[in-house]
Amino acid sequence: MARAAFLLSASLSLLPGVALAAAEEPGVRITAPVDGARLDGMDLTRLVYEVRPGPKGDHVHVYVGGKEIGILRQLKGSYTLEPLPAGAQDLCIKVVNKAHVPIGVEQCVKVVVE
């Protein structure tokens, strides 16, 4: 029984679309832009994400280059970023608690703005 559960869990974790939903652990998944994407600096970029906050998380903060630029209370959706400055940029989403303290659940993607 335990072996079957392990095999099911392991096989689910190989599918990126269900990994976050299957595991009940907190997590953040940024689906767009992808890591390493090259973006046009004149375009508005949509940050598409899905979050499982876990028992300690409450909402999420969005960061560009380490600077907090947005607050999101929806656990799944998208956020339109203002035109980004040229060069390499880190786009991050962090789960925070009610006191706005990051609880260590986050994901960042690196993009290059041209």
Place this chain on the structure above:
Amino acid sequence: MQPENLAYALAQVVHNFGAVAVVGGAAFALWAGASSSRREAGLARLVGLGWAVQLASGTGLGAVSYYYYGRLPELHPVALAALDIKIGCAVAGLAVALRFLYRAESWNEGRRKLAWQALTALGAAALAAAAFLRWFS
């Protein structure tokens, strides 16, 4: 029950009662009128204590975060500005209340009224800033 939530809640309880003291005490003195200098001194003590409690419990909320997560809250620039306003109001409110306690006997009625108006305005400003701090973070 998570112990961190209990710690946040207890610090928030103290913070909320501090808010009631600074706004309620000053507003009562201003609009209901203090019937005697002794009563005014009592209200000034309440308001001054309220501001001290606000500073201590606000620091306490940050300390709870640091204790459990090793870091302080990360605030949006709007929330950071609101926090600066709250701290400024608390420092100014404490200073006005202390000055009232030690100097008001030699003040005329107009000056005492001005002090209560200032304390009421500082309390209202801090209360308004608290809403922006809460929802812009």
